Amino acid sequence: MQKYIDENVVVELVNRSIVTDRFRRLEPEKKDRIYQTTIKIFGEYGYDGMAIDQLCREAGISKGSFFQYFPSKVHLLEFAILIFDDYLEKWIAETKQNEKAVFARDRLLYLFQTLVINSKLYEPEQRFYLFVTNALNHAGVTLEGIDITRHITQYVSEIIERGETTGEIRGDYDVELTTHIVTLIIGALLEKQYQKKKLTRFELEGYLISFLFDGIKA
Numbered sequence: 001m002q003k004y005i006d007e008n009v010v011v012e013l014v015n016r017s018i019v020t021d022r023f024r025r026l027e028p029e030k031k032d033r034i035y036q037t038t039i040k041i042f043g044e045y046g047y048d049g050m051a052i053d054q055l056c057r058e059a060g061i062s063k064g065s066f067f068q069y070f071p072s073k074v075h076l077l078e079f080a081i082l083i084f085d086d087y088l089e090k091w092i093a094e095t096k097q098n099e100k101a102v103f104a105r106d107r108l109l110y111l112f113q114t115l116v117i118n119s120k121l122y123e124p125e126q127r128f129y130l131f132v133t134n135a136l137n138h139a140g141v142t143l144e145g146i147d148i149t150r151h152i153t154q155y156v157s158e159i160i161e162r163g164e165t166t167g168e169i170r171g172d173y174d175v176e177l178t179t180h181i182v183t184l185i186i187g188a189l190l191e192k193q194y195q196k197k198k199l200t201r202f203e204l205e206g207y208l209i210s211f212l213f214d215g216i217k218a
Contacts (some may be wrong), residue, residue, distance in 0.1 A: 004028040005035055009086045018078050023069035034059045034069070036124070038080045043127030046135055047077065078146075081132055084125070085148045091120060092151040104163030108182070111155060116190050126194040134191070153183045 010031065013019045023031065037059040041050050052073060056063050070076045095114045101107045121129065132148055157179040163169035169178070 004032045005083055006086055009083060013079060013082060017071070018075050018082070020069055020071070026069075030061075034061065035080060035083055038076060039084060039128040040124040042077065042080060043124050043129075043131050046131060047073075050077075080128070081146055081148065084128060084132070085146070088148055089151050092155055096155060104159050104166070104168045107159045107162075108156070111152075111159070112186055112189075115152065115186065116193050119190075119193070121194075130191060130194050133187070149183065149187060152186065153179060156183050156186070 005028065007024075007028075010019065010024050014021050014024050026034075034055075037055055041055055041058070045051075050073065052063065052066060055076075056066050061069075070079065095111060099107060099110050101110050119126070129148070157175070160169060160179050160182065161175055164171045164175060
């Protein structure tokens with residue numbers, strides 16, 4: 001996890017009226033403590049179970065201060081998701097930069113290992129990811145235009161498109177459909193790991209190669 005919240009992202013959130021300028025002026029350590037506490041409680045209790053009083057107590061702020069930082073609980077959730085999304089975007093960008101593989105099979109395997117086996121997300125972040133990707137829609141909260149899985153999807157799409165160009169992946173299937181299927185299976189295995197229903201590394205890689213790659217190989 002990055003040490004502190006990116007201040008450029010905070011400025012953007014202020015401009016979008018998600019957080020107040022008073023929040024922006026807080027010390028980086030305090031902003032980060034509020035963020036870390038927020039994702040922990042949302043991840044553990046969901047939207048309905050998130051109690052502002054508990055957040056304030058654990059983050060070390062008053063309830064009056066909370067409403068000076070965030071217009072509402074929905075804004076708090078949007079703040080947490082967008083900060084988390086920024087981290088995921090940077091993580092995927094770092095993964096792409098460090099990846100040295102040439103073939104689609106190896107590139108998919110590297111991405112898979114980075115996300116599922118060598119994940120940088122610690123446990124509260126993993127629970128928050130599961131909440132945002134699975135439980136949020138059941139909380140009756142609608143946040144338009146937020147899809148934290150899009151970074152993974154874009155990366156997979158690049159791999160699939162390149163693999164089709166080189167002939168590694170059959171070209172008679174729609175690239176978008178193949179990308180969608182691959183992303184869904186990676187996502188399902190990622191969730192299984194985060195839910196502590198872990199498979200061995202050999203089993204995980206077997207799923208990836210057998211169902212993701214061999215299934216779309218000519």
